[in-house]
Amino acid sequence: MIGLLVIMLAAAPSLGDAAETSSIEITRFAFTPKEITVAPGTSVTWTNHDETPHTISATDKTFASKAMDTDDHYAYTFASEGDFSYFCTLHPFMTGIVHVRK
Numbered sequence: 001m002i003g004l005l006v007i008m009l010a011a012a013p014s015l016g017d018a019a020e021t022s023s024i025e026i027t028r029f030a031f032t033p034k035e036i037t038v039a040p041g042t043s044v045t046w047t048n049h050d051e052t053p054h055t056i057s058a059t060d061k062t063f064a065s066k067a068m069d070t071d072d073h074y075a076y077t078f079a080s081e082g083d084f085s086y087f088c089t090l091h092p093f094m095t096g097i098v099h100v101r102k
């Protein structure tokens, strides 16, 4: 139990530092938040909370997940600055964008 607590504390973001991880939830056929801004090097994790499979597919094809079942995760680390729009290939009306800024 103590070991788990240490891991949880180590994973908690410290105030004042640039975030190194960020989360996007998929619920009711939408990405929340639909638009986020992160620092270069941030790992963004998407989690599918729907009963329906979804994918994360970059418009410019720089990254793409497989079909994610309920509670599946997909993570991608954004190394460089830019605006990265993405969508779900199964439901192309589902769109989102990740802005990467220093």
Ligand SMILES: [Cu+2]
Pocket: 029, 053, 054, 055, 088, 089, 090, 091, 094
């Ligand atoms: Cu979808």
